[in-house]
Amino acid sequence: MSRPQPIKFNIEKKLIKSNGEKALGRVGTIETMHGIINTPAFVTVGTKATVKALTPEMVKDLGADVVLANTYHLYLQPGDPLIKKAGGLQGFMNWHGPTMTDSGGFQVFSLGAAYGKNISKITGDDSITGKNGAMAEAEGRLRKIPLIAEAPEELAPKIATIDEMGVTFKSHIDGSMHYITPRRSIEIQHNIGADIIFAFDECTSPNEPFAYQREALDRTHRWAKQSLEYHHSQKNSEKQALFGIIQGGRFEDLRKESAEIIGAMDFDGYGIGGSFAKEDMSTAVQWVNNLLPEEKPRHLLGIGEPEDLIMAIENGCDLFDCVAPTRNARSGTFYTKNGKINIGNAKFVEDLTPIDDSCKCYTCKNYSRAYMSHLFKSKEMLAGTLGSIHNLYFIIHMVKDLRQSILDGNFYEISSAFLEKYKAGNK
């Protein structure tokens, strides 16, 4: 007897190369309990159960199909039992469309790590992988630090401690200690109640050597199995879909092995994780997507710059999430068809044209670069709101346009024309 399917993925059309061969890319839909995600789709990030500076109505109006919240953050604050009591993530944050939560693996290593100082020995394991939280998002760099019971200040292990069963980490909020196992991550994600959730994994850096990647990958695969088994033992698996995560760093054999092992497990979809060097990303995505089952959706985790989205769509990714559009917006960096602009530049002070004169977002229809410049100079909160609306609209609609171009059979023309203008402007 097959189990009930919490989501349904339909492929509508596949991307065809100019030489007539099938490419990896495809257009589809993911039906969830709370609505349809038209893929490929940019997934809007709402880390702490809020898309920063926007109401859910704004997020919907700018065209977002789905919001991704963060398990690590919500577990620590306000806590998943409260979210469950509030009717789950959707009820708590007043977003009534599809939702996702990542497993918290990345943040456990990066943020749990950032806070810790002078943590003494917690587990019997003598290998510790630490991540400098401050650098993590910029570099995705993992460091190995020898375990020292009384760490000298300069070696203070800014760490999360891994053992076979899970990860011990220190809260970046209050310094309290926490232990997350694959099962615990799924329990938390069941409480939060998103439509799509992720297995708990170890997110390594591309700079880790093969031996460590090998060890971490085996653990990630064991954890994937534990996540899946626990999930399927629970009623929640009837309404929440679980995605497994492919890791393996920059090593072809590990990435392929991971795609085969995770791809063979009965997940509802797949995430491709790990930090990539920009030039490796396309190759690594191809290794993986050539092996993953075609009939299930694939999420490239943490990717969101225009050129990366084009690569990901061409190579068969259906979902991608990234904080870049909203983070850039809050620092005054806006996407335009002619590349990025920074509104702090003096030339915009008296510029009464919109951020992008071809953009149809609320911000571009109603406000000038001069007004945006004024709001940023005045440190007004509306700056972040209007900027986030523009950047999210730009990225979401860029993906929607590429989706349409696959349906129309002109993906390569549309994406090349976009990139030519966009890259020329960024020079």
Add this chain to the structure above:
Amino acid sequence: MSRPQPIKFNIEKKLIKSNGEKALGRVGTIETMHGIINTPAFVTVGTKATVKALTPEMVKDLGADVVLANTYHLYLQPGDPLIKKAGGLQGFMNWHGPTMTDSGGFQVFSLGAAYGKNISKITGDDSITGKNGAMAEAEGRLRKIPLIAEAPEELAPKIATIDEMGVTFKSHIDGSMHYITPRRSIEIQHNIGADIIFAFDECTSPNEPFAYQREALDRTHRWAKQSLEYHHSQKNSEKQALFGIIQGGRFEDLRKESAEIIGAMDFDGYGIGGSFAKEDMSTAVQWVNNLLPEEKPRHLLGIGEPEDLIMAIENGCDLFDCVAPTRNARSGTFYTKNGKINIGNAKFVEDLTPIDDSCKCYTCKNYSRAYMSHLFKSKEMLAGTLGSIHNLYFIIHMVKDLRQSILDGNFYEISSAFLEKYKAGNK
């Protein structure tokens, strides 16, 4: 030949006391070029051409009729010529309803003053009135400081310098020196282009002695005449209304004299200015409103707490503005019918009821105290947005309800019942 009227004030009904006597309060409408203000009306403050944390659509949706921006702030950043080029305040900030600008007098003294250090002698005038900007909004306290060419650090005149013609002050943004005269203030306000503008005045503290109030009031009256004469010499007077400002501190004879002198000038309406001790406000408003022409609107400047609004409405004020609702919101203090609450209180962490269960605002309809508590703890920008929506809705609709109660003939019952609950909750 009478001059064209930029606004039209209609009184619909007057407040009647329980003993049958007429009170000062009244219900009316102000017709402007950009829409109608139903009075009494709370005027939403948008100091720097933005109501903090809200889009203009949100401001409109929560029931605001009119937005007040700040001449001093906009003159310094982004500058009034740019706003004129952008189609005036309405076009620049995308608010299409009625607008006002204050004259900048208050801010010239408080903020221009806050920045200055080691300002050497600027004018030949040997009397300087300085205001400690940091304390100004809290206390409205003015200090007199002897003019010293090379001021020692501890006497560093945190000052604006008044002469007969105007005020010299230092920008709180970049330290640049500026000189504002009554005519200059009107020119700036013509560029900004609001529907209702204010004459340039000297805003004194209630703590100033009689002699200084006398001197400052005479100057304010001369400046009022200059403001009015310049305004009427310009085409803009056909579409922008000019309000004169009553001053006089806490002295009955000065307040009455000011009401008579300013009230006799051909202003389109009147502002009541100056900082009041809370217990004096009602008395001072009565002195003034008993003498001002009945057929013109009156704006009580800088007032916005619920109990003060009831007093002001009862005593014949038609307009009032205050930053309190939005400022309180950003610090987590919310109005409820049972008094103010601070969302930082631990008891709200798991409280799944709305801020005020009888409130019909967007925030109360869609979010819980627990969610608001989470947003504040997480320092999320949406906290300020949702909080401001609630507080502004609360205050604006409180005034709307009181307006309706005058029409219905039960103002005293409604306002007493409100105050009883509200004050009990605040204890």
